[in-house]
Amino acid sequence: MAASDVAVGIIFLSQTVVGVLGNSSLLLHYLVLYFTGCRVRHTDLILQHLIVANSLALLCRGIPQTMAAFGMKYFTSDTDCKLLFGFHKVGRNVSMWSTCLLSIFQAIKISSGNSKWVELKIKAPRYTISCIYLSWVLSLLLNVINFMYMTAKKGNKTIINVKDYGYCSSIRHDTISDSLFAVLLTFPDALCVGLMLWASSSMVLILHRHKQRMQHVHKTSSSRCSPESRATKTILLLVCTFVSFYTLSCIFQVCMSAMYTPSWFVVNAAFIIAGCFPAASPFLLMSRGYSVSGLCFTWIQNRGTCHIMGNM
Template sequence: MVKKKRTFFRFFDVRITIFFEITIGIIANTVLLLFHILTFLLQNRPKPLDLTIAQLALIHLVMLMTMNFITTDTLGFQGWEDGLTCKVIIYVHRLMRALSICTTCLLSVLQAITLSPRNCCLAKFKHISTHHYPCCLVGLWVFNMLLNGRFLVSIGVTPNVTSHSLIFVTESCSLWPINYLFRYIFLSLVNILDISFIGLMALSSGYMVSLLCRHKRQFQHLHSTRLSPKTSPEERATQTILLLTVFFMLMYFLDCATFFSRSILWNHNPVNLCVHMLVGNGYATVCPFVLMSTEKRMIECLPFRCKRQ
């Protein structure tokens, strides 16, 4: 009896932590998005990097808001009675997750292009990315909307009749069985895309690290080692995106590990389910804090910063 009671309180604490994490993430992404909207209104031509960060904040904001509804249903706080709600919530959440990995990869590649020297083959993409970047973002949304469109068809309300062919997504929503060939093609395409994006992140991150190391050696060669080199805005942005990319890859593999462990080993353990939710929301919650911590324009607007000046 004491063991069951202790397990219940542990499960209850984890649930509170999930909602706290979602709330903090929603607030942080809202602040980051509003800041960039204000920046867009004050500038005639926003930079591609700012557009990407604003899109990432919007994606994570919507993803966490839909995750709040999914969590309330999964943990039994509130259920959904109609199939339309299931389709829309699950579809939007899966769409935002797909756009999150695409945009993070795009952010890493874009910073690598920005940091590349003039004699590099990537330098020719600097002007192309500036003029055609909005079209690239629109194409990214359209592609992912079409790719995840199957959730609008295969998601429905869980029936009262027990069926082993259903895959439970939340307490009220289930994934209806589809053709094996179609499911195999979809899963293969999704996995190939995820591996491709992770590979691009790793390549662009390695390229940026090599550029930063080369720049540091050149600076030490030209100047005395006694002088402390000042970090340029480009280097600060690169370090931030490198940190963000590494954290994303870490959380991605950790999310996969917790998903497989929950599916194979602890399928009916509610604590493991909550831990998987915590890991799944980790990147969307931490990402805006990492971006805001090195955003000089936001730091200068803080009250304590104004008082010091």
């Protein structure tokens, strides 16, 4: 086994273990909220689906890719490959759309009460659940192609009409068809990124105007940020991280589609970068206050006031 394969296997294993532990910690956060009878905010509902999507993307890609890097090449069937690749894409898309929905929802939430978005601001919480489940349905529909064209590696047989992804392969078409397919799947992603950037820009502008207004307040007033401001900064951090990793991932995905035979480096780099956001996002959230220990401490002090969280 080559040293490069061992290094890649360690990277995949570390990324998967760390990411799953981080997402599990946040999941525990919401389980504690549930069992203590606390009402959660609408943004928390979106975050719960983001956690599930992140875990799905990490497990469906990280575990088999780790096994392949350590030399286990032929452990999947055709059905396994279709399910692993398909559900990885579903998890990745829902993770992306959940982040997009978070940024849009928070931009509406902190908008001025007399703005043209006031009606949408009132109605937005009602449609949160519908939008979340719609993202799962659309992700499944968009990734039906992965269930059709993925196939297992056939032992030691050499097949010239497939692209090798380590533990699975996909049926190769001509370069133009593969490129058009990549553009088709990338368009919804690019649309989400555009919406994220628009929402993030709106939040930055709103926060800037709020800061200018607060400069006229006497210095003895409270300097602590509002919950909306803290949530907005958290979501901005998530969006910036996602856009950075997505841009790199998109470049490598296009390269894989355009190449007739993707190289070992391109395939592994694309898969590693695709797992960076699902692995990093829970730690970004916890760094902004979504910690289980902090939650428990707050609950012990304010056990009778949990219900007010639902109004945020």
